[in-house]
Amino acid sequence: MVITCFFHNMKLLVVVPVPLQSVEVQVDVKDHVATVVSTLLYQNKDEKPIEAVFVFPMPSEAAVCHFSAKVGQTLIVAEAREEYDDALSSGQQAFLLEESDQSPDIFSMSVGSLPPGESASIRLEYVTELDVQADEALRFCLPAVLNPRYQPTGTETGSVTVTSVPSSLVPYDLTFLARVQSARPISKVESNCTMDPLEFLSQDQTAALVKLAAGHKFDRDVELLIYYKDTHEPSAVVEAGQASAEAGTLMGDPAVMLSLYPEFPKDIMSSVSSSGEFVFLLDRSGSMEGGQIASARDTLLLLLKSLPMGCFFNIYSFGSTFEQIFPESVEYKQETMEEALKKVEMMQADLGGTEILAPLEHIYSQSCIPNQPRQLFVFTDGEVESTKEVINLVKSNSGSHRCFSFGIGEGASTALINGLAKEGGGHAQFITGSDRMQPKVIQSLRFAMQPAVVDISVRWDLPKGVSATVLSPPLTSIFQGQRSLLYAQLTGQVLSVLLQESVHLYTSLLFVCRLTVHRLAARSLIRSLEQEQGDRRGQIDNAKKKKKIIDLSVQSGVSSSFTAFIAVNKTSGEAIQGPLLRRDVPVPSKSQGLLKRKDDNDEEFDGSCVLCPEECGPRSREKQGPLLELVSLQTASGCWELEPLAKAVGKTSKVLENKCPSTVKVWATILALVWLHGLKADAKDEWELLVMKAVTWLQSQNASGLAECVEAANSLLGCSVQKNVLGI
Structure with a gap:
């Protein structure tokens, strides 16, 4: 050997x-x-x-x-x-x-x-x-x-x-x-x-x-x-039942999987809520060291800059213990934003293990703020032992908040990340390989700030002789960009009727026969019963649920706990x-080295970032890409100051002052907007929310000479951005 x-x-x-x-x-x-x-x-x-x-x-x-x-x-x-x-x-x-x-x-x-x-x-x-x-x-x-x-x-x-x-x-x-x-x-x-x-x-x-x-x-x-x-x-996959299974059972009857992925009207997409309590929970365990914690800091910068004035927020971080920036959620304004950014800049992956239960329990113990819906954002590499206990905790508090979860790096627990979002009525994202975290996180922030479709009812417009029994948990909300799947058991002369008559429910039908839909429907039922069984509502009730899980698992051939x-x-x-x-068969170990990526100048980025440039000085700023540097300069209200903006756009303060066609803040803000639209259009997913906030601030100023500002900004930056593109 x-x-x-x-x-x-x-x-x-x-x-x-x-x-x-x-x-x-x-x-x-x-x-x-x-x-x-x-x-x-x-x-x-x-x-x-x-x-x-x-x-x-x-x-x-x-x-x-x-x-x-x-x-x-x-x-x-x-x-x-x-x-x-x-x-x-x-x-x-x-x-x-x-x-x-x-x-x-x-x-x-x-x-x-x-x-x-x-x-x-x-x-x-x-x-x-x-x-x-x-x-x-x-x-x-x-x-x-x-x-x-x-x-x-x-x-x-x-x-x-x-x-x-x-x-x-x-x-x-x-x-x-x-x-x-x-x-x-x-x-x-x-x-x-x-x-x-x-x-x-x-x-x-x-x-x-x-x-x-x-x-x-x-x-x-x-x-x-x-x-x-x-x-x-919308589309549907219809699947014939198993010939050897008894009619009237899940595996014996045909099943359907309905996919809903709606596109909302533009006027709804362009509107965002100015209220909400945004709670960010960041994993600072040792496994987050290197590029992962640096990317998380950059992401918190974008999140804080994208929040609307008048909302409330707080930032928690956890490892073997947990910390919070404020004793309780505070109103979002310039002073609180600056204080939070200074503390975020100091965050390292130095809190030991991955004990997420304690901070979650503390967050849920805090009273909700009236008329400020709570939105919880969880960032973790998912190396958590008590996955089911964590998910049950989120489920028991699902009526008071929505939970958006982010799995960072390869190997993140899909059960934890998907479970948090599913039970918390939010959305799950995974950031692996060379993915940038920011676009996915900002997309979820848009979900949190946009009006969701609620009070949903599903009407099955089926042909005569066909009926449906829904197997999936009820839909509680639908967001733009979020797909929902519904499983149902069909009874009656299903396939012959569907093939002979026009079907109004579906725009497309794909018939399959490998029992894929049946097994996923069974899995959905089993997972729901396992969650209920874990609620500990009594030994007799749990024993019945356990028997039902085992019977369904054996009948469908789908594994369970x-x-x-x-x-x-x-x-x-x-x-x-x-x-x-x-003999234990080895799996690849997680890379412990620094995860490097390219910044906006195609130079290697070593994990450092800048969240409060006035405090941290020019040495750290040089390690930050131009996009994040410009974003870090935006005020909580949405505008930019002219003097710190000058270096970010590659000009001197004197040059910008000499070209100023309007008030200084208006001119600086339009200059920043033209720079983003003209030079960073490929990163629109990252800066779109903070630009909307800037446009709202400009509209509140009732300033004149906006067209001249846009023209002057284009001339200075070598861009050709039209005024109507900016939304002003």
Whole structure:
């Protein structure tokens, strides 16, 4: 046996050969959902029988629906979970797949009693929904990085063990292929990994093939961004029931998935609320060090500059303990904004662990401010042990606030990030790889400040003879840019009626038959029941819910926190003799280095940022990109001062004063607006809200000579921005 030793983060690690040889993944994307089939090949190169344990992440909304093992020509059947340990003790081959008790996005797969020299092929299948991004792309992510979940001191251990090594030492390759199909044409498919050219499979471009370039090491999340045409049209996926299932059951009847992604009128989109209590909760645990905490500071700068005058705000940060900038939320004005920015500038990833429960409980203990709806923004890399407890806490307080969550970096817990937003009636975003945090966060701030569609009722305009039973939780709100999926069970002569009559409910229909919709509907029901079961409303009530979860899980073939997939080979010959060795299959470790990105001058950015330039001086300002430097100079009311603006736009104060056609503040503000529109149009998602605030301030001044100011600003900056584009 070859043993390799190396140093990583000052710890001596020992690497031994592991039995996982390769991972092959095939993905079928149907409109807004995906079916993922993974085949994992194991081979025991040890001299003794082994048990290989592979702990891996999975999308929190995924529904595991198939698990099988093939040894030689023998396909091993599934049996009860309790038989796994019994099978190992008797020397039989056994294979176990189960969900972590702490978080539904962590699974553990055990390949037990694999004899020396023997190979086993494991087939794992799951279905999942696809998230909508800020640019209207659908995001599919195959997680590779699993960060160890932080466990507070003194809590009962029970978490799974994660073995991680640098990506260069991950001993298995990944083969990846995706087929994309939709009722609407596919515009393009992008990825964070090297892909072969996109291959369209139909002339109308409604089907395409995507392949990962050969030789890819599974050392980072594989992300696909899928762009469809006509994205705002509602669509439905109708699926026939399982022939072998009993009629009247979820799996026996047809099911439908309705996708709603409305586009709001422009007058609604242009209006923002000037009220609200905005509470920002920032992860300052050690795992946020480097580029992540620096990006978070930049993001808080943009958020604070984008808030409307008259609202209320506060900033909390947490690790093993938590801190808050103000004892309670304060009114947003120049003085409070400046005080907050000075403290944000000093924030580092120096608070230890990731204990988010205490600050959340403190926030919820604060009385809500009348006529100021509370909006909670949570920023974390998601390395939290008590995921279900945190989500239940947000759910129990969902009537008093909305929660917007942001998963930072690869390996963030999808269960935590999606769960916070779902139970808090907000929106979830993930920032990975080279993504800039700011556009996604500002999009969520727009959601928080825009009027939401509430008091929603759904009327099913179905043909005669067809009825629908809704399986999804009721919709409480819909935002611009946010997709909602509804699942329903259909009864009656569904398929024959839908095919013969015109259907008014849908603008497009995509018929499928792989039980994807049924399994996602079952998963939605199971997750809702698990949340209710966790509310501890009495042992009898919880026992009934547990039985319902297990029955639904067994019926649909979808895993839950109370069930697991077991495969036991009882047809193999003699029992395997000798002691059983445990081998933990390693996953790529999270990069601990500084995450560098390019600033607006294409120079490397080392993580420093400037939030209060008057206080921090010119040395720090030079490390900040021009966009954030100009943004940092805006006052809380929305205007700019002329003298500090001069350097940001590359001019002297004297030159700007000599060209001033109006009052100084009006001239400075228009100059800043022309600079943003003319030179930073590609970053509009980041500065749009603070520009709206600036325009509101200009309108309140009733100043003359605005056209002359715009003309002079264009001349100075070499731009050609029209006055009407500025909205003044």
